[in-house]
Amino acid sequence: MVRISIDAMGGDHGPEVTLRGLTKVIERRPDARFLIYGREDTVLPVLDGLPVLRDVSEFTHCEVAVRMDDKPSQALRQGRWKSSMWKAIEAVKNGEADACVSAGNTGALMAMSKFCLRTMADIERPAIAAIWPTMRSESIVLDVGATIGADAQQLVDYAILGAAMANALFDLDRPTVGLLNVGVEEIKGQEEVKEAGRMLREAALNTMRYEGFVEGDDIGKGTVDVVVSEGFAGNIALKTAEGTARQIAGYLREAMSRTLMARIGYLFARGAFQRLGEKMDVRKVNGGVFLGLNGIVVKSHGGADAEGFAAAVELGYEMARSHLLDRTRATLDLYHARKPQVAAGAAAVNE
Structure with a gap:
């Protein structure tokens, strides 16, 4: 089972597109499960009309939705701990989700992801x-x-x-x-x-x-x-x-x-x-x-339709299933273990 946290409020079209995109993912990835974050007054009416999705999802109400034109610093200051974007990222940090997907503000998503998850060692x-x-x-x-x-x-x-x-x-x-x-x-x-x-x-x-x-x-x-x-x-x-x-x-x-x-x-x-x-x-x-982060975050195009958002979610699904973070850390460890040897060899040549 792969658990994916979803910022349902992101993108140009909001929950109407993001949730319908998730129904397409279920058809092709039946072992996917979703943690959906957003405002209940806009998310629940759509979710209730999609019983197949509702049965494999958990919904959490969030007071704040990051706007597409918010500056990253503004979004981080106002939406930290309260927004659907932050909550979706935080679910990855806490181990509740294997990946996070949002179609929201790119700058805000990067700022929040970096602040919440931090970068890997040496990145x-x-x-x-x-x-x-x-x-x-x-x-x-x-x-x-x-x-x-x-x-x-x-x-x-x-x-x-x-x-x-x-x-x-x-x-x-x-x-x-x-x-x-x-x-x-x-x-x-x-x-x-x-x-x-x-x-x-x-x-x-x-x-x-x-x-x-x-x-x-x-x-x-x-x-x-x-x-x-x-x-x-x-x-x-x-x-x-x-x-x-x-x-x-x-x-x-x-x-x-x-x-x-x-x-x-x-x-x-x-x-x-x-x-x-x-x-x-x-x-x-x-x-x-x-x-380069200590968690998997996928940014969907803000104007994506349901099929496009589904593709972004499936990308996060594949990254989680294939243990991307473990493979990345192993390669970074190998590179940094070799760096002193390479540097010593270069110094010897220069001498």
Whole structure:
């Protein structure tokens, strides 16, 4: 049984979408159980109309709902201990839930998660990791917006966190890792990226395979299993890809309905177009995992519909089932055990 705490008040649509998303999860993950937090005057009328969900859930009334336009500091000050977002995160801290999912204010969710759960040992800043559909299969891209900028050590930390997630989610013994850069040549890019590349090569971790620098078009190709970037570039890449997918889908719909022959052609190729639509459906890969915390927190897109929110919940479910935290801590321990040896070797070379 996997227990997931839900901030039912988050997102643009509130309980009407989040709870209906949970019913889809139950159909596909019958061993899932939910701890639902929110205002009873808006949550219970929807929950009472979904008896299948009600039977596998516990509801807790919360006085405060964090608004989408609240500043993180304001949300933390006013919503701490009382809001549905805080209570859902706190359930993970207390061991009542295995993962937390919210479609609420991203900044507030990150601030509360970091304050409540704290970061893992030796992790300075958490990252948001997203699942990215590729020509091969799927990849993990991080950071996609938790923080702006990153030094070399933080990029190395992100590589370790992303590799642990790929190991847990894709069952890969040694996932391939690349640093997002403006070129694949070692002389190109910012000094922080080049230094992070050197550190990853010297660490030679047996839990990942560092492949060097990758460029923007390598993300869609699936050149590596994990693409590492600082949050500014990662967030732009994510939003650009989502917008491009919607743009192409719009072009296809327009082209298929333009003429009678086009509509007839669509009928013959309907199965192929349906598979293409599923591949390009951004709802299927909705959900960013907050990595580097002492608990699993998943952020759903605020505008997600029921299917999109269900995808985010299922991502949290898979992370909990595959023991993401244990795998992450094991990889971090291995890296920090090797750091003194690497540093000593570098010093001997310099002498």
